[in-house]
Amino acid sequence: QSGIHDGDFYDGGWCAGHEDRDQWLEIDARRPTRFTGVITQGLNSIWTYDWVTSYKVQFSNDTHAWQPSRNGTEEAVFLGNKDPETPVLNALPTPVVARYIRINPQTWFENGTICLRAEILGCPLPDPNNIYSWENDPVPTDKLDFRHHNYKEMRKLMKKVNEECPNITRVYSIGKSYLGLKMYVMEISDNPGQHELGESPQHGAERGDAAGTTSRAHPWRWQTESGSSGSELAGWAMGRWTYEGIDLNHNFADLNTALWDAEDNELVPHKFPNHYxxxxxxxxxxxxxxxxxxxxxxxxxxxxxxxxSANLHGGELVVTYPYDMTRTYWKAQELTPTPDDARRPCHYEDFVREGNIINGANWHTVPGSMNDFSYLHTNCFEVTVELSCDKFPHESELPREWENNKESLLVFMEQVRRGIKGVVRDKDTEQGIADAIVSVDGINHDVRTGIAGTTGRSPRPLSTAITGACCTSVLLNPGEYEVTAAAEGYHPVTRTCRVSYEDNPTLCDFQLTKTPKQRLREILARGGKIPKDLILRRRRGMCSVRLALPPPRSLV
Known part of the structure; x- marks a missing residue:
């Protein structure tokens, strides 16, 4: 559905080289397969409207001799699409066993050209000529209900898990949808519902699974009323728009433009924040x-x-990271790195060769994305994981998808334990300092401490640790870093924090001392007496001011 360069000629589907009935799309199943049907869609493009309205299907075992799909004695002609997005399923009149299959367009949208997306339905068969070539699909050892769940089924499943594991799970609602459905989240932790000092919460849209003593997972599924519980005939847009017709993928506040305008005017970070x-x-x-x-x-x-955080999407096999929006507003794609790229580059122009990881804006621009909003408004680093071109795989494919992705999901969540964590405290009272700004030298993107004074990726309400992975100003790879903690009314403190290769974050605490001016303010506010050391410092300051004044002019 999407190519390496979004919007190019090859993006969004297959297109024929000529407009005639001799064009075909050939698929090699790589083994004998019992073909049973074909699902087609039009081209996924914002520039043109192209789809095939009818087609024939042919089969072969050697790519030389081809046999058509027949409806009785006549060659079958299948009705195709009427628009670019609605999938159309055609079951074959009779299943056919072969290795290769061709789709041969016969007619197409009169104002477009021959373009389509296709999914072939069938079951692979053992090769009778090679008993060693047969590969068995992995059999999951997890006792899971492998099917697409609708809202009610998902709610029951979350309740069941919570009842079976009440000591490590908690189900709660974060609000209601347009139609009044509660949006449920499941928290997984050793002490659900209680934030502990040094914990690193993480969340994931769609699905997730993790538990630990130093982190909390909050998996949730963003399912709109306009969507469905999942179907092979569902396109990439299914579930993306709400009942009101709002595209959730572009619905967050655009904070990028304000930041970039401030940067262009050299206001960051002294007059305009580089975070939150x-x-x-x-x-x-x-x-x-x-x-x-x-x-x-x-x-x-x-x-x-x-x-x-990770958002699980369908549409491609790729992982994108902020920024998702191009800095040049009129460009459809442009490398737009965050400040974290300066120290930990992890974008790749040839993302197919480099593990399918790419800067989101360099793939295609997405204004108002959740990734960019999280990066600029909170202390959370968020990526988008596109799992498959098929948004709703057949239920028979789900066990294999689970086995293919389970370990990767767990490893991703373990990255929350990398980097540094610590608490910013008042040196005299040992109390945590909320809203202290923690910055890493060389990265123009700071974080703030929470209510309890723990350094982390939260705007205000709670506290968490600085921990991390690639491409974030807080989640750090192994290395040595100059880290500074500063707060209003305190002297800033800088210390060297070394991140090791161990699977645990490095402790990096700070103790800040109040400035004399701040101490004086607090004493006067309480109506107390001014200590002698402050009086002496105040007098020294006044003497310094007097000595700095120029001598008065003589009167003549």
């Missing part, structure tokens, strides 16, 4: 085009100090 950017006023208005689901998620992100 405020939400624009227009976005908070009641008549703003913001889905209630989006508002609920934003409130949720502000209440919990998330550190790491």
């Amino acid at each position: 950017l405020p939400i624009p006023e227009y976005y908070t208005f009641a008549n703003a085009t913001v889905a209630p689901e989006t508002r609920a998620v934003i409130d949720w992100m502000q209440k919990y100090p998330f550190v790491l």
Whole structure:
């Protein structure tokens, strides 16, 4: 559905080289296969409207001799699509065993050209000529219910898991959808519902699974009323728009533009913050085009100090990381790195060769994405994981998909334990300092401490640790870093923090001393007496001021 260069000639599907009935798309199943049907869609493109309205199907075992699919004695002609997106399923009149299959377009949209997307239905068979070539699909050892769940089924499943594991799970709601359905989240932790000092919460849209003593997982599924519980005939857009018709993938506040304007005017970070950017006023208005689901998620992100997150999408095999929006507003794609790229580059222009990892904006621009919003408004680093071109695989394929992705998901969540973590405290009282700014030398993207003074990726409400992985200003790879903690009314403190290769974050605490001016303010506010050391410091300061004044002019 999407190519390496979004919007190019080869993006969005297959297109024939000529407009005639001799064109064909050939698929090699690589083994004898019992073909049973074909699903087609039109081209996924924002530039053109192209789809095939009818086609024939042919089979071969050697690519030389081809036999057509027949409906009785006549060659079968299958009705195709009427628009670019709606999938159309055609079952073969009779299943055919072969290795190769061709789709031969006969007619197409009169104002377009021959383009299509296709999925072939069938079951692979053992090769009778080679008994050693047969590969068995992995059999999952996890006792899971492998099927697509609708809202009610998912709610029952979460309740069942919570009842079976009450000591490590908690189910709660983060708000309601447009139609009033509660948006449920499952927290997985050793002490669910209680944030512990040094914990690193993480969340994931769609699905997730993890538990640990130093982190908390909050997997959730973003399912809109306009979507379905899953179907092979569902396109990439299924479930993306809400009942109101709002595209959730573009519905978060655009904080990028304000930051980049401030950077162009050299206001960052002295007059304009490089992190925890405020939400624009227009976005908070009641008549703003913001889905209630989006508002609920934003409130949720502000209440919990998330550190790491992944959104699971369909559409391609690729992982994208911020920024998702191009800095040049009129460009459809442009490398737009975050400040983290300066120290930990992890973008690749040839992302197919380099593990399918790419800067989101360099793939295609997505204004108002959840990834960029999380990066700029909270202390959470978020990536998008595109798992497959098939958004809703057949239920028979789900066990294999689980085995293929389970270990990767767990390893991703373990990255929350990398980097540094620590607490910023008042040196005299030992109390945590909220809203202290923690910065890493060389990375122009800071973080703030939470209420308890733990350094982390949360705007205000709770506290968490600095921990990490590639491409984030807080989640750090092994190495040595100059880290500074600063807070209003305190002297800043800088220390060297070394991140090891161990599977545990490095402890990096800070103790800040109040400035004399701040101590004086607090004493006067309480109506107390000024200590002698402050009086002496104050007198020294006044003497310094007097000595710095120029001598008065003589009167003549």
